Amino acid sequence: MPAAITQCVTWQQAPGRAAVRCWTPTGKEIQLCGHGMLCCAHYWRGQWGGHGVLEMNGTEVQCDNRAGLAWLAFPRLETLSCEIPAWAAPLLGKAPALAAKAGPENGYLVLEMPSGCELVSLTAPGTALETYTLRSLIVTRQVDAAESVCGENIQYRYFAPQHGVPEDTATGSAMRVISAYWQARGVGDKLRALQRSADGGWLASRMEKDRTWIGGRVIEDDGREAA
Numbered sequence: 001m002p003a004a005i006t007q008c009v010t011w012q013q014a015p016g017r018a019a020v021r022c023w024t025p026t027g028k029e030i031q032l033c034g035h036g037m038l039c040c041a042h043y044w045r046g047q048w049g050g051h052g053v054l055e056m057n058g059t060e061v062q063c064d065n066r067a068g069l070a071w072l073a074f075p076r077l078e079t080l081s082c083e084i085p086a087w088a089a090p091l092l093g094k095a096p097a098l099a100a101k102a103g104p105e106n107g108y109l110v111l112e113m114p115s116g117c118e119l120v121s122l123t124a125p126g127t128a129l130e131t132y133t134l135r136s137l138i139v140t141r142q143v144d145a146a147e148s149v150c151g152e153n154i155q156y157r158y159f160a161p162q163h164g165v166p167e168d169t170a171t172g173s174a175m176r177v178i179s180a181y182w183q184a185r186g187v188g189d190k191l192r193a194l195q196r197s198a199d200g201g202w203l204a205s206r207m208e209k210d211r212t213w214i215g216g217r218v219i220e221d222d223g224r225e226a227a
Helices: 034-048 088-092 126-132 172-184
Strands: 007-014 017-023 052-056 059-066 069-075 098-102 108-112 136-142 154-159 190-195 201-207 211-216
Touching: 007 034, 017 034, 034 052, 034 059, 034 069, 034 172, 034 211, 069 172, 088 126, 098 172, 108 172, 136 172, 154 172, 172 190, 172 201, 172 211
Parallel strands: 017 052, 108 136, 154 190
Antiparallel strands: 007 017, 052 059, 059 069, 069 211, 098 108, 136 154, 190 201, 201 211
């Protein structure tokens, strides 16, 4: 297995219920790994008929498989507006327009970039991010149809060198955060998002009263797209 791949283990605790643990490429255990849990939801669907519960470090999520996507129902995590950190523009190479935070002090920082900003052109902060914050960093922006790459209305990037992830390819747990952020910004209850990492990752979400559903397609290790 390539060293740059997140590694997960899963085991059945009871019919329709399994535990999941995941590690970064550098060997750090991940507290809540959305894309790893999506893969496990796909793995178990054959035995459970597509429905069940996954548990990871005390967080339980419902899983479902429909319309060609694996879905996970995370507890909602709201965002709170905050000041844009002074270090953000020098570190990224462009000034954010708005900022918000979610979770505890080692949770998430969301930076909304201005219209027209190409996220792929931003400077990856690298380990310098650890100097300024314990929070994982999500940079995001809304895109229109002309800017969309694959039908998305939101784009984002995710950086967490504090947790052994300089930049992640596809981050389901970050999708939970930006879903709440963009709902508060008036975008709506459903998102289609493209993670603008080197490999790219496409995720969908829908917001409900007390939970956020995150959906994605799973690619088998032989390159086949799993439906």
